[in-house]
Amino acid sequence: MKKSFLAFAILLSACVTCIQGCSSASNEKKQEQTEEKAVYQCPMDCEKGKTHDKAGQCPVCGMDLEKAPVKS
Numbered sequence: 001m002k003k004s005f006l007a008f009a010i011l012l013s014a015c016v017t018c019i020q021g022c023s024s025a026s027n028e029k030k031q032e033q034t035e036e037k038a039v040y041q042c043p044m045d046c047e048k049g050k051t052h053d054k055a056g057q058c059p060v061c062g063m064d065l066e067k068a069p070v071k072s
């Protein structure tokens with residue numbers, strides 16, 4: 001009897017963990033959707049204000065592009 005209760009308790013806690021994980025994952029997705037769009041720009045501004053929509057390296061100097069706020 002005790003063993004089956006223990007197994008039930010473990011199963012229940014596993015379910016709760018799964019539900020919490022799922023709900024927090026969907027919350028993260030919602031936050032991503034509401035997050036402001038970001039552009040990437042060379043910290044040395046080699047391309048004179050040109051921005052990239054994806055992170056990467058500057059094609060001119062090879063430095064990592066930095067996140068810059070979108071000008072509206």
Ligand SMILES: [Zn+2]
Pocket residue numbers: 042043044045046047058059060061062063
């Ligand atoms: Zn550069």
